[in-house]
Amino acid sequence: MKNMKIDHEIKDISLAEKGKLRIEWAEMDMPVLRQLRKRYKKEQPFKGITIGATLHVTTETANLMIALKEGGARVVLSASNPLSTQDDVAASLVKHHDISVFAIKGEDTKTYFRHLNIVLDSKPDITMDDGADLVSELHKNRREDLKRIKGGTEETTTGVIRLKAMAKDGKLEFPIVAVNDAKTKHFFDNRYGTGQSTMDGIIRATNRLISGSTFVVAGYGWCGRGLAMRAHGMGAQVIVTEVDPVKALEAVMDGFRVMPIKDASMQADFICTLTGDVNVVDVEDFKVMKDGCIVSNSGHFDVEINLKGLQTLTKERRKIRDFVEEYKLKDGRKIFVLGEGRLINLASAEGHPASVMDMSFANQAMGAEFILNNYKNLKKQVYVLGDAVDQEIAALKLKALGVSIDILSPQQKKYLSSWEEGTA
Numbered sequence: 060m061k062n063m064k065i066d067h068e069i070k071d072i073s074l075a076e077k078g079k080l081r082i083e084w085a086e087m088d089m090p091v092l093r094q095l096r097k098r099y100k101k102e103q104p105f106k107g108i109t110i111g112a113t114l115h116v117t118t119e120t121a122n123l124m125i126a127l128k129e130g131g132a133r134v135v136l137s138a139s140n141p142l143s144t145q146d147d148v149a150a151s152l153v154k155h156h157d158i159s160v161f162a163i164k165g166e167d168t169k170t171y172f173r174h175l176n177i178v179l180d181s182k183p184d185i186t187m188d189d190g191a192d193l194v195s196e197l198h199k200n201r202r203e204d205l206k207r208i209k210g211g212t213e214e215t216t217t218g219v220i221r222l223k224a225m226a227k228d229g230k231l232e233f234p235i236v237a238v239n240d241a242k243t244k245h246f247f248d249n250r251y252g253t254g255q256s257t258m259d260g261i262i263r264a265t266n267r268l269i270s271g272s273t274f275v276v277a278g279y280g281w282c283g284r285g286l287a288m289r290a291h292g293m294g295a296q297v298i299v300t301e302v303d304p305v306k307a308l309e310a311v312m313d314g315f316r317v318m319p320i321k322d323a324s325m326q327a328d329f330i331c332t333l334t335g336d337v338n339v340v341d342v343e344d345f346k347v348m349k350d351g352c353i354v355s356n357s358g359h360f361d362v363e364i365n366l367k368g369l370q371t372l373t374k375e376r377r378k379i380r381d382f383v384e385e386y387k388l389k390d391g392r393k394i395f396v397l398g399e400g401r402l403i404n405l406a407s408a409e410g411h412p413a414s415v416m417d418m419s420f421a422n423q424a425m426g427a428e429f430i431l432n433n434y435k436n437l438k439k440q441v442y443v444l445g446d447a448v449d450q451e452i453a454a455l456k457l458k459a460l461g462v463s464i465d466i467l468s469p470q471q472k473k474y475l476s477s478w479e480e481g482t483a
């Protein structure tokens with residue numbers, strides 16, 4: 060569809076006014092990004108640069124795209140998940156900001172990759188990824204385009220794991236900033252963002268009571284910790300499943316029951332996976348699940364629940380509510396799967412709230428600046444922005460929240476840096 064000055068492929072341009080208001084609502088809770096945007100407008104650090112972004116098309120992402128564009132960049136955006144696009148936001152970016160968007164909520168896999176390839180057709184200098192599909196496509200199918208790329212940024216744990224594996228094998232062809240590895244990203248976005256938005260997604264999809272339920276959290280990384288905390292806070296009896304003994308021990312000492320997923324499946328009213336791995340809920344688990352169990356995933360890819368395996372046990376399937384699929388098994392039990400096993404916080408809810416995406420996307424923007432300023436000297440490796448940037452972002456956030464903190468006295472600084480101090 061051609062419209063205005065830029066190419067785009069979105070659901071419906073008439074949704075733009077609603078999207079505009081929602082983008083403005085998110086902006087109000089993104090003070091750090093707002094400050095960057097102000098500086099970018101003045102300094103134009105991205106002048107002449109094309110940024111190709113594959114991110115969840117949300118109100119928060121819209122604010123990042125707008126900040127980059129005001130900083131001089133040409134921005135081309137596609138979705139990082141077929142179900143996460145907010146169509147009104149896509150429309151507003153096109154109509155009000157002249158940003159090229161190629162994303163439609165519910166697009167099939169073929170369209171998803173076609174859109175991603177249109178982003179690559181725009182000849183980006185910098186890639187911005189959430190899950191590494193853009194970088195992966197470049198390395199697998201568009202190697203002729205690799206030379207032109209100065210570097211990229213990666214948002215999420217799953218993507219960073221993929222990219223570090225590529226770097227380790229000597230296969231990564233340009234430097235990447237691992238946004239996820241910044242403290243001001245994963246301490247907040249993964250824990251409080253995923254915790255709240257996952258619960259929000261499960262509740263919006265089901266409208267079931269959490270209180271008094273048995274709620275199984277599979278995986279006790281930052282995201283799992285966040286969800287376990289919220290489920291507990293809402294009155295659920297929380298069970299954690301883990302493969303890492305240290306994380307499992309941490310869950311035990313945080314007050315949760317820990318057991319293998321098969322045992323947990325027998326007791327669960329809700330199971331949610333947040334592990335980054337495949338077939339975490341498998342056929343053997345479905346076989347012992349309680350009638351009526353509600354299964355969802357909040358990990359990046361839709362691989363954590365073995366839906367093909369579930370299908371082999373199934374007699375009939377139907378959509379019973381938006382984002383809820385009922386699987387009626389041959390033995391008569393029913394199992395409900397939310398959002399086709401795709402990340403439920405973005406499928407049936409709106410993703411993480413703006414206040415945490417503020418810090419994640421400040422890291423994204425500063426990651427892009429870092430690439431631009433340093434690409435000539437960077438290796439084909441995965442970089443972290445480091446403590447100085449975390450300190451700067453956290454200080455800005457605290458200021459915006461109206462929180463002041465103490466400052467070390469010269470004596471305290473000396474004490475901390477001296478090896479001679481000890482028992483008085």
Ligand code: ADE
Nearest residue numbers: 115117119120409410411
């Ligand atoms: N990932 C999780 N929540 C998100 C949001 N609100 N916007 C963009 N990416 C996200």
